[in-house]
Amino acid sequence: MDHPRKVRLAAFLRDVWDEGRTDAVGTYLAPRYTIHHDPGDPWDGRELDVSGFRDRLIQSRAAFPDQRFDVQRMFADDDAVVATWLWQGTHLGDLPGFPATGRIIRMSGATAYFFDAADRLTGHWQITDRLGVYQQLMAGRTAALTASSP
């Protein structure tokens, strides 16, 4: 973990995604951040500036404000660092079709992050286990409906 870009990526995940510090986004991001591949992410395929990334951060964290990434391992090669990760957050905000349940939702994923020469993040390529999350949200909704039935 002493590779400087691994250290920097760990700090980005902590400050920006775990703690939701919009003021820290500009520290880590290049002027343009491209989401190359991220199925299911509303920003998939888009190029964001720092302000656009802050909007994405705020909207993404709203449903799970206590979310935490647990990085399993990082792999550094050339301009990239890949992270394999587990994630969890309490479902405290509404999602489309899934009102907040207060349940802990778990997810896993892998993300390739790309850096420029100044060690700023220029984008990512990501896969998450969306089906696992969908199954947990469906189970939560079923439980809520059962509990509220007469």
Place this chain on the structure above:
Amino acid sequence: MDHPRKVRLAAFLRDVWDEGRTDAVGTYLAPRYTIHHDPGDPWDGRELDVSGFRDRLIQSRAAFPDQRFDVQRMFADDDAVVATWLWQGTHLGDLPGFPATGRIIRMSGATAYFFDAADRLTGHWQITDRLGVYQQLMAGRTAALTASSP
């Protein structure tokens, strides 16, 4: 791509997964292959010997015999090579709940492969976009039911 383990991983994906050559499995695999994390894979968490891996290969490829991996990029670090990939196969064999439709199914994923000192594969950690596949299979089933209705 001239990193020797990247070349070796590309050959493994081609010979074993694209072409389904059970005779090639022993060339690439260590005596034990551990599936560390692979949500939805029936072999998730298991340790396979070469014979067990051949069984997995045959069963996994049965529904999509013309499957092809299109590697987007590889990342080598220490004992590992991570591949980000797209995949496609024609749904020619039945899956539980999803009879064969002849439709092309597409998937994307990221896999960290681990090597031993003899450059043999000792296991993987993988994420695939299962929800994307599920949605395509559901659309195919709906289309088949509609076509067969009186």
